[in-house]
Amino acid sequence: MPTPEPTRILLIDDHRLFNDGLKSLLDEQIDLVVCEQVFEASGALPAIHRTSPHLILLDANLQGTNGIDLGRKILHDFPAVRVLMLTMYNQPKLVDEARRVGLHGYMLKDATTDELLRGIRAVLAGNTVFDVSLTNHSTKPDDPFGDEFARRLNLTFREVEIIRLIREGLSTEQIADQLHVAHETIKTHRKNIYFKLGISKVTELIQFAIRNGL
Amino acid sequence: MPTPEPTRILLIDDHRLFNDGLKSLLDEQIDLVVCEQVFEASGALPAIHRTSPHLILLDANLQGTNGIDLGRKILHDFPAVRVLMLTMYNQPKLVDEARRVGLHGYMLKDATTDELLRGIRAVLAGNTVFDVSLTNHSTKPDDPFGDEFARRLNLTFREVEIIRLIREGLSTEQIADQLHVAHETIKTHRKNIYFKLGISKVTELIQFAIRNGL
DNA sequence: TTCGCTATCCCCCGAAAGGGGGATTTTTTG
DNA sequence: CAAAAAATCCCCCTTTCGGGGGATAGCGAA
Numbered sequence: 001m002p003t004p005e006p007t008r009i010l011l012i013d014d015h016r017l018f019n020d021g022l023k024s025l026l027d028e029q030i031d032l033v034v035c036e037q038v039f040e041a042s043g044a045l046p047a048i049h050r051t052s053p054h055l056i057l058l059d060a061n062l063q064g065t066n067g068i069d070l071g072r073k074i075l076h077d078f079p080a081v082r083v084l085m086l087t088m089y090n091q092p093k094l095v096d097e098a099r100r101v102g103l104h105g106y107m108l109k110d111a112t113t114d115e116l117l118r119g120i121r122a123v124l125a126g127n128t129v130f131d132v133s134l135t136n137h138s139t140k141p142d143d144p145f146g147d148e149f150a151r152r153l154n155l156t157f158r159e160v161e162i163i164r165l166i167r168e169g170l171s172t173e174q175i176a177d178q179l180h181v182a183h184e185t186i187k188t189h190r191k192n193i194y195f196k197l198g199i200s201k202v203t204e205l206i207q208f209a210i211r212n213g214l
Numbered sequence: 215m216p217t218p219e220p221t222r223i224l225l226i227d228d229h230r231l232f233n234d235g236l237k238s239l240l241d242e243q244i245d246l247v248v249c250e251q252v253f254e255a256s257g258a259l260p261a262i263h264r265t266s267p268h269l270i271l272l273d274a275n276l277q278g279t280n281g282i283d284l285g286r287k288i289l290h291d292f293p294a295v296r297v298l299m300l301t302m303y304n305q306p307k308l309v310d311e312a313r314r315v316g317l318h319g320y321m322l323k324d325a326t327t328d329e330l331l332r333g334i335r336a337v338l339a340g341n342t343v344f345d346v347s348l349t350n351h352s353t354k355p356d357d358p359f360g361d362e363f364a365r366r367l368n369l370t371f372r373e374v375e376i377i378r379l380i381r382e383g384l385s386t387e388q389i390a391d392q393l394h395v396a397h398e399t400i401k402t403h404r405k406n407i408y409f410k411l412g413i414s415k416v417t418e419l420i421q422f423a424i425r426n427g428l
Numbered sequence: 429t430t431c432g433c434t435a436t437c438c439c440c441c442g443a444a445a446g447g448g449g450g451a452t453t454t455t456t457t458g
Numbered sequence: 459c460a461a462a463a464a465a466t467c468c469c470c471c472t473t474t475c476g477g478g479g480g481a482t483a484g485c486g487a488a
Contacts, residue, residue, distance in 0.1 A: 016327055021235025066426060113230050156434065169417040171474065184437050191477070192434095198308075200476075203383040206420040370464060385444065399466050405447075414446075431488080437481075444475065453466070458459105 006032040007124065008051055012044050012070070013037075013059035013086070018109060022057065022116075029117055041070055048078055055124050058103075060087035072101040084123045095130060105129035153196050162189045166202065167209035220246040221338065222265055226258050226284070227251075227273035227300070232323060236271065236330075243331055255279045262292055269338050272317075274301035274308060282308070286315040298337045309344060319343035367410050376403045380416065381423035 009026060013019040016039055023035045038047045041062040048056070056074060060067035071083050084105040085098050098106045105123045107116060119129040155163070165175045172190065176183035194200055197208060223240060227233040230253055237249045252261045255276040262270070270288060274281035285297050298319040299312050312320045319337045321330060333343040369377070379389045386404065390397035408414055411422060 015323070017235035017239060017323065017330075018232055019235070020238055021231035021233070024234055024238060025231060109229065109231065116231075158435065166417070167421075169415055169421070171415075173474080181435085182437055184439090185435070187475085188436075190475085194476080201383055201385075202475075203380070203416055203420050206417050207381075207383070207424065210421065210424050372465065387444080395465085396467055398468060401445085402466075404445085408446085416445075429488100431486105433486085434484085436483080438479105440479080441477090442475100443477100444473105446473075447471080449468105449470075451466095451468075454464080456461100456463070458461080 006034045007055070008034045008036070008053040009120075010044075010047055010051060010053035010056045011035065011037045012041070012047075012056060012062070014039050014041070014062055015059065018059075025113055025116070026120070029113070030120070044070060044074070045077065048074065048081065052078075053081060055120065056081055056083045057120070058083055058085050060085055060098075068097045068101055071098070071103050075102050082123050082126075084120060084129065099130060155193070155196060159189055159193050159196070162186065163193060163205065163209055166190070167206055220248045221269070222248045222250070222267040223334075224258075224261055224265060224267035224270045225249065225251045226255070226261075226270060226276070228253050228255070228276055229273065232273075239327055239330070240334070243327070244334070255284055258284060258288065259291065262288065262295065266292075267295060269334065270295055270297045271334070272297055272299050274299055274312075282311045282315055285312070285317050289316050296337050296340075298334060298343065313344060369407070369410060373403055373407050373410070376400065377407060377419065377423055380404070381420055 007030065009030075011019050011022055013022070019037050019039060023037055026033055026035050034051075036047060036051045036053065038044050058067050058071055058074075062070065067085050067087070071085060074081065074083060082104045084107065085103050086107055086109050095106050105119055105128055107119045107129065111119070122129045161179075162175060165178065170178070172186045173183050176186045179186070193205070197205070199205060199208065221244065223244075225233050225236055227236070233251050233253060237251055240247055240249050248265075250261060250265045250267065252258050272281050272285055272288075276284065281299050281301070285299060288295065288297060297317045298321065299317050300321055300323050301308065309320050319333055319342055321333045321343065325333070336343045375393075376389060379392065384392070386400045387397050390400045393400070407419070411419070413419060413422065
């Protein structure tokens, strides 16, 4: 009886600690696995050539480039490899893009280890894993504040609502228009939001909102 | 000669993978360390009672509660323990809160392992570590713009440079200052950038920059 | 019922952004 | 070399931000 071939997995993530943690998890939890690691985007393609992995776990936020572009390149050059994208942030836009370029899955890094293992096994088995809980994660009506950070930073519902609109690129005037209130009201909300977040510019607000998946 | 006492460190983080990765790092890199882990906020205080750690590495985003509140409680109950807060997010507000409740440090999780180790050693040595680099985080001039979108959109090197600075939250004036040119020059660049990207507001620029990993 | 929080609205002011014209000087490149 | 591209600078103007004062009504908890 021939020795069964080990499953080869390549981790691409410049967050070294996460990368290491993930490797130990896979080494422990998956039978017959060979786990390679790459800590910068530039090393990805050479590493794939060298190890010809079955599965690639790809971080979405890489320095110098981003997971989507790299993922597309990988799939173009190595159509047989399966690619599961991992990220800290819950961004519907990113999920869509990942789907669009043909990646095989998208999971949040703060999923439980069980969820991660299930997802990894599923993608290895040929399925795609786009966790549905991603989209209705922060838009479900039973959780009006979306996420904990809202409560932690004492943001009110109205304020979160306005943060979302500012993030969409709307001006104070446009927001006032859309919510049918005076623009002075929105100005007040803005001031309060900035105070609570400890910021002073739209640019900072956008960054905050995007990083928190708003 | 008596056996020297090992350094006891407690990790509190419900992001299991990060927690594990951090543990392996510490086990490898710090001499005579005993590393305990807790994966949920509720287990924190019992674990401290049990292990009486010298240092606690505390995640800022815990389910059910948050790092600030838990940190305050820990310091109240165990005044001798040192607490270093770790988080994914660079939020001035959080840093201030951490300082205010008396935590001994605040670092970003995506710091390099070296930075983390330095910070951990410093806090163990009795210093406080509130990384000043938090603000000027990604202002390194060394990485060239090897990005496709730049070429795709016919962005010049200077323009990409300025996009990065705008994304960092700098104003036209500040950018002009930093690059040693007139602010009118930066205004012109802004106009050209907006034209090339087909946008008309900073908010859109930030979104573009973040999505493209700038 | 009083206190605190939320949401609403108002005024003033200076600074910055956005948009429209220009122009000149380097640098690159065919 | 000559043309094209990139980078620099200047004037005009209106709108929007950001920050500083306020105020009022509603509502729920202490």
